[in-house]
Amino acid sequence: MLLFYKANLAFLSMPKTGTTAYETALRGHADIVLTGPSSLKHLPVYRYDRFIRPMLLRLCDAELETLAVMREPISWLGSWWRYRQRPFLNGKPKSTLGVSFDHFVLAYMKGNKPEFANVGSQARFLRPKQNGTSVTHLFRYEDQPCLQEFLIERLGISFNLGRENVSPTAPLNLSSDIEHRFRRKFHEEFTLYESISEKT
Secondary structure, three states: OEEEOOOOEEEOOOOOOOHHHHHHHHHHHOOEEOOOOHHHHOOOHHHHHHHHHHHHHHHHOOOOEEEEEEOOHHHHHHHHHHHOOOHHHOOOOOOOOOOOHHHHHHHHOOOOOOHHHOOOOHHHHHOOOOOOOOOOEEEEOOOHHHHHHHHHHHHOOOOOOOOOOOOOOOOOOOOHHHHHHHHHHOHHHHHHHHHHHHHO
16 A cells, blocks of 8 residues: 555555556655555555544544556456466465366355455455545556556656566466356446446
């Protein structure tokens, strides 16, 4: 997470949406940088509202706008599936080595998810609070030019974006039946993603 006081912006770090690269590129311009552990780096809206927002209000009398990035839901799961195929996870409960993407998505749809498929939810990460705290600026991961243009204008800087935490390459072969079931069960994810163009 990156906090920019003068730019009135909090950049929330959704996992698997390329935000680590933005943190590296922009950390020198941020007033506060939260990079670890992951529970601190990847604060969702409800935790931002509980911990960071009150601190900013009390100490700086500031109510920052928020920014986040969302990835197309199947691609987002695919990135997790590929990421957890990294060799150092071999033999560990989070490893997806030898697990097909079909099996990974089926496991993700379970109420009691196995550890390798327990990766959270983008919609839950972004869900507004009843007090009105929400993501002010939501961008699609797939529309990097739009996100970068916004940040350049808002922060008044130029920056070079590298690549970090890149997942291993593997085709996302998802059967049509499982995709249909996933889209039906997690329709909130797709509805939110499809609405982004109307909000930015």
